[in-house]
Amino acid sequence: MGTxxxxxxxxxxICVIGQLLFDLTPFTPGHILTGFTVGGGILGGFxxxxxxxxxxxxxxxxPISSFGNSLAKGAMSEAARTGILGILTGMxxxxxxxxxxxxxxxxxxxxxxxxxx
Amino acid sequence: xxRNWINNWQRLKHPKPxxxxxxxxxxxxxxxxxxxxxxxxxxxISLGVPQQEAGNPTVATVIFIAASLTAxxxxxxxxxxxxxxxxxxxxxxxxxxxxxxxxxxxEGLVTGTGSKMFALAGSVIVFGVVTAFVVGxxxxxx
Numbered sequence: 001m002g003t004x005x006x007x008x009x010x011x012x013x014i015c016v017i018g019q020l021l022f023d024l025t026p027f028t029p030g031h032i033l034t035g036f037t038v039g040g041g042i043l044g045g046f047x048x049x050x051x052x053x054x055x056x057x058x059x060x061x062x063p064i065s066s067f068g069n070s071l072a073k074g075a076m077s078e079a080a081r082t083g084i085l086g087i088l089t090g091m092x093x094x095x096x097x098x099x100x101x102x103x104x105x106x107x108x109x110x111x112x113x114x115x116x117x
Numbered sequence: 118x119x120r121n122w123i124n125n126w127q128r129l130k131h132p133k134p135x136x137x138x139x140x141x142x143x144x145x146x147x148x149x150x151x152x153x154x155x156x157x158x159x160x161x162i163s164l165g166v167p168q169q170e171a172g173n174p175t176v177a178t179v180i181f182i183a184a185s186l187t188a189x190x191x192x193x194x195x196x197x198x199x200x201x202x203x204x205x206x207x208x209x210x211x212x213x214x215x216x217x218x219x220x221x222x223x224e225g226l227v228t229g230t231g232s233k234m235f236a237l238a239g240s241v242i243v244f245g246v247v248t249a250f251v252v253g254x255x256x257x258x259x
Contacts, residue, residue: 001158001162001168001171002155002158003155004152004155004156007148007151007152007154007155008148008149008151008152008155009148010151011147011148011150011151011152011154011206012143012144012145012147012148012151012202013144014147014205015143015144015146015147015148015201015202015205015206016140016143016144016147016201018143018147018201018204018205019139019140019143019144019200019201019202020140021201022139022200022201022204023136023139024136029204029209030237030240033204033205033209033210033241034240034241034244034245036205037241037244037245037248038244038245038248040245041245041248041249041252042248042252044249044252045252045255045256053172056151057154057155057158058151058152058153058154058155058157058158058175059148059151059152059154059155061151061154061158061172061175061176062150062151062154062175062176062179062206062207062208063147063151063205063206063207064205064206064207064209064210064241066172066207067207067210067241067245068245068248068249071245071246071248071249072248072249072252072253074249075249075250075252075253076252076253076256076257079253079254079256079257080256080257083257084254084257086253086257087249087250087253087254087257090253091246091249091250091253094173095245097173097174097176097177098173098176098177098180098207098210099242101176101177101180101181102180102184102210102211102214102215102238103214103234105180105181105184105185105211105215106184106211106214106215106217106218106219106230106234107218107230107231107234108184109184109185109187109188109215109218109219110215110218110219110221110222110226110230110234111222111226112188113188113219114219114222115219115220115222115223
């Protein structure tokens with residue numbers, strides 16, 4: 001699942017796309033990161049993002065577009081297994097780790113560290 | 118607001134940054150973060166985590182590191198050079214959650230940290246879920 005070289009190149013290219021959007025468009029970083037997530041979800045719907053992951057490994061896994069892909073994949077695979085309600089039950093199946101750890105670590109840091117200034 | 122690259126973005130944007138330099142830094146930092154992620158991924162796989170599931174602990178590890186760098190106050194210093202190179206990977210997501218959590222600590226753990234934590238990252242989740250719902254619905258119907 002990916003090599004160091006493909007991870008570096010693909011991860012780098014995805015970040016360059018983000019940098020171009022940051023610098024050349026009037027969109028806020030929030031808009032752009034949301035756009036990456038939506039884009040990842042759509043590519044995931046076509047099964048394309050998984051191909052990118054198997055080629056680039058962490059180079060496709062770490063960019064935030066992967067989050068959209070995981071949401072879509074979770075919803076799709078559970079819907080295929082259990083019917084239309086599976087969209088609701090499967091939605092966070094694959095992204096649970098990311099959201100849970102972001103909440104947990106964010107909370108722990110907030111308890112132990114004081115804001116600057 | 119020092120920990121949060123989003124709030125400092127205007128400062129970075131004006132005066133107009135040298136585009137080529139930004140692109141090179143974004144490529145190098147983004148590439149290095151993903152290469153580092155690949156290393157962690159390979160470590161988990163070698164520890165016996167199935168290949169398809171090794172992404173989960175990898176993402177959690179990277180989030181932990183980004184949250185620690187944010188708490189230590191150095192994330193923003195790196196972000197001012199790396200730009201999208203550190204903002205687009207899940208490190209940016211972790212930073213926005215952690216920086217809000219710490220920043221609003223002064224308003225209390227419940228009314229501040231708890232409720233403001235996703236003030237920035239929330240839109241990524243909301244639009245991700247809406248997209249995934251539509252995608253899931255279409256795939257279930259065809």
